[in-house]
Amino acid sequence: MNLLLVVTAAFLCACGTYLVLSRHLSRVIIGIGLLGHGVNVLLVLSGGDGGRPAFVGGDGGPVADPLPQALVLTAIVITFGVIAFLLALAYRSWRVTGNDEVEDDVEDRRIAREAHQGEPEAST
Amino acid sequence: MTGLVVGPILVPLLGAALAMALGRSRPAQRVVSLVALATSVVLSALLLVRVDDGGIVAVRAGGWPAPIGITLVADRLAAIMLVLATTMLLAVVVYAIGQGGAERDHVGFHTVYLILAAGVAGAFLTGDLFNLFVAFEVMLMASYVLLTLGGRPDQVRSGMTYVVISLLASALFLVALAFVYAATGTLSLADLSTKVAELPAGVRSGLALLLIVVFGIKSAIFPLFFWLPDSYPTAPSPVTAVFAGLLTKVGVYALIRTQTLLFPADTQPGALLLAVASLTMVVGVLGAISQHDVKRILSFHIVSQIGYMVMGLGLFTVAGLAGAVLYIVHHIVVKTSLFLVAGLIEARSGTAELDRLSGLARVEPLLAALFLLPALSLAGIPPFSGFVAKLALLDAGVGAEAWAVVAASLAVSLLTLYSMTKIWANAFWGPPREPESSVVAVGADRRLMAGATAGLVALSLGIAVASGPLYDLAERAATDLVDRRPYIEAVLEP
Numbered sequence: 001m002n003l004l005l006v007v008t009a010a011f012l013c014a015c016g017t018y019l020v021l022s023r024h025l026s027r028v029i030i031g032i033g034l035l036g037h038g039v040n041v042l043l044v045l046s047g048g049d050g051g052r053p054a055f056v057g058g059d060g061g062p063v064a065d066p067l068p069q070a071l072v073l074t075a076i077v078i079t080f081g082v083i084a085f086l087l088a089l090a091y092r093s094w095r096v097t098g099n100d101e102v103e104d105d106v107e108d109r110r111i112a113r114e115a116h117q118g119e120p121e122a123s124t
Numbered sequence: 125m126t127g128l129v130v131g132p133i134l135v136p137l138l139g140a141a142l143a144m145a146l147g148r149s150r151p152a153q154r155v156v157s158l159v160a161l162a163t164s165v166v167l168s169a170l171l172l173v174r175v176d177d178g179g180i181v182a183v184r185a186g187g188w189p190a191p192i193g194i195t196l197v198a199d200r201l202a203a204i205m206l207v208l209a210t211t212m213l214l215a216v217v218v219y220a221i222g223q224g225g226a227e228r229d230h231v232g233f234h235t236v237y238l239i240l241a242a243g244v245a246g247a248f249l250t251g252d253l254f255n256l257f258v259a260f261e262v263m264l265m266a267s268y269v270l271l272t273l274g275g276r277p278d279q280v281r282s283g284m285t286y287v288v289i290s291l292l293a294s295a296l297f298l299v300a301l302a303f304v305y306a307a308t309g310t311l312s313l314a315d316l317s318t319k320v321a322e323l324p325a326g327v328r329s330g331l332a333l334l335l336i337v338v339f340g341i342k343s344a345i346f347p348l349f350f351w352l353p354d355s356y357p358t359a360p361s362p363v364t365a366v367f368a369g370l371l372t373k374v375g376v377y378a379l380i381r382t383q384t385l386l387f388p389a390d391t392q393p394g395a396l397l398l399a400v401a402s403l404t405m406v407v408g409v410l411g412a413i414s415q416h417d418v419k420r421i422l423s424f425h426i427v428s429q430i431g432y433m434v435m436g437l438g439l440f441t442v443a444g445l446a447g448a449v450l451y452i453v454h455h456i457v458v459k460t461s462l463f464l465v466a467g468l469i470e471a472r473s474g475t476a477e478l479d480r481l482s483g484l485a486r487v488e489p490l491l492a493a494l495f496l497l498p499a500l501s502l503a504g505i506p507p508f509s510g511f512v513a514k515l516a517l518l519d520a521g522v523g524a525e526a527w528a529v530v531a532a533s534l535a536v537s538l539l540t541l542y543s544m545t546k547i548w549a550n551a552f553w554g555p556p557r558e559p560e561s562s563v564v565a566v567g568a569d570r571r572l573m574a575g576a577t578a579g580l581v582a583l584s585l586g587i588a589v590a591s592g593p594l595y596d597l598a599e600r601a602a603t604d605l606v607d608r609r610p611y612i613e614a615v616l617e618p
Contacts, residue, residue, distance in 0.1 A: 020292070025284065032291050039298045046306035068305060071254055075298055078261045082294075085268055086287060089280060096277040103281050107354065 005045050012038030024100050025090040029083060036079040043072045128174060129183045129196050131167040132206055132245040136160050140238035147231045154221055157234040161214040161241060168210050168245075172203035176597065180604070180614035182251065190616050191315040195251035197615055200601035201449060202248045205377055208456045209248070211583070212369050213241050215576045219464055220362035222572030223471070230273050240266035240366070247374050251615055253304060253311045256378060257297050260342070264290050267371060270363045271355065279358045286355035293341035300334040307331070313385050314615035317608055321388045332393055335382050343375025345434055346404040349427045353411060356426075357419035361467025364419065368426050369460030373452055376433045380448065383437060384605040397438030402532035405431030409539040418466045418476040418551065421543055422459070425502065428536060429455055435529050436517050443520035445602035450595055451513040454587055458498045458510060461580035465495045468573055469551060478547065483556035490574065492552050497581050499548065501588070503541035509587040516595060 012034050019031025047068035055063040094100055104112070139160025146152040175181055175198050185194040198206075217237060243263030250256050268290075272283035305311055307327055308319040320328060337348070344352040352372070356364050383392055408428025415421045433455070436448025468491055469484065470476045485492040501508035514537065521530040587594060604610050 020288065028288060032288065032295075035292070035295050039295045039302070043298060043302040043305075046302040048306075067311075068302075071301070071305075074254075074258065078258075078294075082261075082265065082268075082287075082291060085265070086291075089268075089272060089284060089287065092272075092275050093277075093280045093284060096275070096280060102284065 002045065002049060005041055009038045009041040009045065012041065023102050025093060025102060026100055028102070029086050029090060032086065033079070033083055036075075036083075040072050040075055040079075043068055043075060125174075125181065126183050128167055128171040129181055129198050129249060132164045132171070132210065133196075133242050133249065135163050135167065136238040136241040136245065140235045140242065143234040143238060144232075147235075153234040157217050157238060158214070160238055161210060161217060164210040164241065164245070165207070165214055168203065168206040171198055172200075172207050175200055175203045176600070180610050182615045190251075191310055191312045194255060195312065195314075195615055196249045197251040197314075197611065198249055199604055199611055199614075200597065201377070201380070201605060204449065204453065204597065204601060205248045205373070206245060208453055209244050209370055210241065212456055212460050212580070213237075213244075213366065215580050216362050216366050216369075216460065216464070218579075219365070219467070219573050219576035220360075222569040222576065223360075223362060223467065224568045225360055232269065233273065236266045236269045236273075237366075240270065244370060244374055248377060251313055253301055253313065253316070253382075257294070257301060260297070260374070260378075261294060263371070263374065264294070267367065271359045271367070273360065273363065276358075282355040282358045285351055289341065289351040293338055296334065296341070297338045300331065300338055303334065304331055312615070313381070314612045317385050317612055320386050325391065328387065328391060329393065332383065332387050332391075335386075336379065336393065336397070339375045339379040339382070340400075341375075343372045343379060343430055343434075344427050345400055345430055346407050346427075349404065349408065349430075352427060353415075353420055353423040356423045357417065361419075361463065361470060365460045365463035365467065368422065368463045369456045372426060372430055373433075373456055376430060376437075376448075376452065379434070380437050380445070380605070384440070384445070385608060385611060389440070389606075392440050394438050394440050397434055398526055398529045401431045401435035401438050402529045403431075404428065404434060405532055405536040409536045409543070412543045413539060413546075416478045418469060418478065418481075418547055419463070421547060422462055422466060425540065425543070426459060428540065429459070429502075431536070432514070432517055432533060435533060436520065438529070439520055439524045439526060440606075441520060441524055442599060442602045442606050443523055444517070445605050446595065446598040447513065447517035447520045449598040449601050450516050450591075453594065453598070454501070454509040454513040454584065457580055457584045457587060458501050461494070461498045461577055461584060462502065464573070464577040464580065465491065465498070468494070468570070468577065471568065471570060471573065473557075478550040481551040481557070482554040483552070485552035487556045494574065494577050494581055495552065496548070498584055499544040501584055503544050504537045505541070507588055509584050509591065512588055512591040512595070516598075 016031045016035030016038055019027045019034065022028060047065035052062050052064040055066050139156050143153045143156045146156060180197065180199040183196045240263055243259050243266060246259030247256060247263060250259055268287050271286060272279050307323055308316060310316055310319060341348045356367050405428050408424050408431060412421045412424035412428060415424060432451050433448045436444045436451060466476055472488060473481055501510040504510040504514040518530055
């Protein structure tokens with residue numbers, strides 16, 4: 001197992017996770033992208049050690065496992081499409097709300113409002 | 125033969141392409157959509173008959189032998205799910221055509237809807253883990269677009285949550301794929317079922333747990349359900365109905381498929397799944413009780429009912445799995461019709477909030493009947509389909525002496541009845557109230573909407589009437605799931 005690639009995958013996933021937890025949509029999207037890259041590195045790694053030639057035109061010796069590479073290509077294309085959609089959605093969100101932040105969900109807002117109403121002395 | 129298995133995926137995809145080409149003419153798109161989905165229903169029904177008579181059908185794409193090439197497999201479970209999914213998609217598209225709104229105002233509605241149908245069929249029929257991932261992504265991508273169709277601020281907000289959560293689940297799914305491939309060197313489900321058994325116990329439970337988390341997010345089980353009640357209610361009502369009836373159930377299907385097929389008997393995390401199932405039921409129904417909006421109440425009930433399906437899986441017996449299959453059959457039909465009724469309430473009164481509804485039973489007796497029948501069925505009142513499905517699950521639970529989960533499911537049934545009564549008392553009884561404003565687009569055909577809903581309600585009554593043969597079918601499907609050998613033989617041996 002290639003330690004450098006394992007560390008790379010872990011680092012990318014860590015950065016991605018940190019960014020996804022942010023409240024800014026643009027950071028969340030970059031985080032999703034980094035997370036996707038980390039996972040793709042992991043997927044390449046699942047084919048075993050690197051260094052062997054591709055399986056076309058070889059001389060019959062050991063070749064690199066082509067399947068994880070095919071899987072990664074598919075995964076990259078899917079990530080690409082989804083991030084394009086996310087960017088469009090984030091742009092729409094910026095257009096309708098005027099900022100880049102993730103809003104609280106309906107339930108959070110309701111609970112916050114009720115908690116606020118419950119203690120009128122504190123607020124006035 | 126091949127056509128029957130490939131058809132339910134290909135026909136909607138071709139329909140989607142055609143609908144896109146016919147973007148200028150809404151009537152032509154409608155015809156394409158209806159014809160494609162009706163063809164899928166017929167093909168799936170034929171497939172179910174064929175699979176039930178002649179055993180599991182495996183199709184090798186391009187003629188490549190099994191672990192190398194792409195295999196599509198139809199067993200009884202997949203065929204049952206396919207028949208229900210396509211029937212329900214057809215009913216909802218009729219409703220959407222009647223409602224206008226999203227369907228009429230957006231060129232892409234029919235295209236995306238058909239792609240969703242193809243993705244769902246692909247998820248049911250695929251024979252390997254990676255294509256399961258691809259089918260999930262096709263389905264989810266279509267669902268992202270459907271959920272945010274219209275681009276209202278609340279849709280964008282909840283759509284963002286939904287998309288990000290789904291993407292995290294997909295990333296975890298890929299991690300699981302990488303681990304599975306690194307450990308075994310294959311992703312074909314049939315091949316895996318023999319190879320996973322040879323792995324060390326620790327690796328095996330790690331993979332099992334990872335897959336439970338992945339499909340747990342997609343099927344909204346406790347504690348991974350929080351995204352669902354927030355995002356589903358904001359979509360146009362036909363879209364919410366499809367999501368509620370279908371998407372989480374694809375997750376449950378994947379959970380059942382992977383846990384029964386990949387992991388050998390007696391090493392499956394049954395106790396964990398039963399605990400999760402009980403918590404899912406209880407937390408979901410408590411969430412539903414605290415809500416004041418019809419759509420949000422129903423969304424929390426989805427979570428609660430996923431618990432029943434996971435309960436059947438967690439028992440890992442033929443009776444338990446048969447109960448789970450029967451429950452899914454009942455749930456898809458009943459849940460979809462309830463959401464369609466919620467859409468009709470909204471169309472009539474301009475709101476689905478209980479505080480602002482009253483007296484619908486007097487003005488709209490038909491609507492009241494359409495709500496009452498599936499609501500009683502959901503709560504499990506005899507003689508409706510929910511009662512039959514819950515009875516099968518309870519019977520299995522008692523047979524396996526899983527008392528805690530049996531007690532939880534009985535208590536949750538009562539609470540479900542309570543929250544259905546709350547909707548009934550607030551929205552349907554009391555003095556009639558003038559509609560606030562109509563949210564339905566001009567030119568909506570309420571008779572078509574009510575007709576589609578009535579069709580699904582009639583289907584749920586049909587499930588109750590035909591529960592004997594249906595239970596036998598579910599039991600045969602469950603026997604295949606527990607035995608595993610027919611599946612492996614059908615795929616690996618040409």
